[in-house]
Amino acid sequence: MTPSAPIAVEADGLTRRYGETVAVDRVGFRLEHGRIHGLLGRNGAGKTTLMRMLTGQEFPSSGRARLLGGEPAENADVLRHLCFVKESQRYPESFRPRHVFRVAPWYFENWDAEFAGRLADAFRLPLNRPIKKLSRGQLSAVGIILGLASRAPVTFFDEPYLGLDAVARQIFYDRLLEDFAEHPRTVVLSTHLIDEIAGMLEHVLVIDRGRILLDADADDLRGRAVTVVGTAGAVDRFVAGRETIHRTGIGGLASVTVTGLDAEGRRAATDAGLELAPVSLQQLIVHLTRASARDFSEAPA
C-alpha cells in the first residue's frame, strides 16, 4: 500500500512466444510482499504461462521476471522461498499423500506437519491411497495442503481447485485466510471463479490475450463501475460523454455500465430518475474483458 513496500514478484517486458503465438505479451507489474494477489482471466488468457515464468519453470522469450529480487530460473536461493501449486502437479509413480507430506519439509523450511494433518482431515484426504488412484479433487487437495502448510514466503496457486466441490473450495478459502492472517506472506492465486474469492483479494491483475488489462487494488475497483438503468432516452442523455463498458437493453429500457461516476454523478443520475446498481468485481472484469475483445476485433488489421 505504501510506495516503499517490498516487492515480492516483478515482471518487466515479460514475453513468451510459442512459434507464431504470443502467450504472454510484454507484461510488466510489481506485486507487493505480504499481500494476496489475484491473477484473473479467462481460460487461455496466459495465466499459467505467466506463472511458470515468474516461478522459473519456463524461460521468457524476452523481458525478465524477478522473484524476491532475484532471477527465478535455476536459482536455488530464490526458489527455496517459493511454493508453486500447479494445476497438473506430478508426483513419483509409487507415492501416496503421506509420502508427499513426509518429504515436504526437505523442500520447505517452514513446513508445519501438524497443520498439514489438520488440513488432510478437513479435506477427508485418504493419506494412504496411491496418488494415481486419487480423484481429481483429492489430487487438488494434496496441492492445496502443500501450498498452505509449506508457509513459503511466496506461494503461487494456479487454479488449485479443479474437481473440488463448493464445500471443499470454501475450506480452502477459509484456511488460507486464517493462516495468512497468522503468517502473512505473498500469495498469488490464479482463478476464473472471481466471485468466490473476490473478498479475499487485496490486489488484482487481470490478464487477457497475454496482456495485463487491469492492475489495481481490489477495493478501488469495487467503486469504479456502476450500472445505470432507466428509459433508453434518459440513460443515453446521462451516459453521453462518459466512459461506458457495457450496454444492454430491453424494449424502451437501457442498462449501461459506466466507470468513474463520483458522488455528484450519482446524484445527477438519481435526479434524472435513473436507477443505479452496483457492479461486482466479477461483472466489472467480465465487461472489461469483453470490451477488450471488441477493441481487438474492431482494430484495423
Place this chain on the structure above:
Amino acid sequence: MIEEGRPIFLQIAEQLADDIISGAYPEESQVPSTNEFAAFHRINPATAAKGVALLVDEGVLYKKRGIGMFVAAGAREKLLAARTETFDHDYVRPLTREARALGLAADDVITLIRKDMDR
C-alpha cells in the same frame, strides 16, 4: 453482510459504526480484531484493517497496545452527529427541494412527516 460492488473497507467501517450506534459495542468495550472480522466476513485481513483504521482516524475507536481495539468515549455521539449530517444532506435536502417544487410550506411538510412517523 458484505456486498460486492462497493469498497469492502467502507462496509466494514459502516457496520462497525452501526453496531456502535445500536449499542452492540458500548463505549470502552473491545471490538473484534481485524483477523476476526476477516475470518467472519471471509475477506482479506488488510481490507478489514483498513476499515478499522478509518474509525481510528475519526476518533471512534482507539488502540490499546497489545490488547486490541476499543470504542472511544463519546464515539456514539460523534457517530450520531455525523449520521444526522448525512441524513440532512441525503434525505432532508431532496425532500425540501421537492416540497418547494410542489409549493408545499414547511408546516405542510411537517404535518406529512408527523403523520408518517406516527403510523
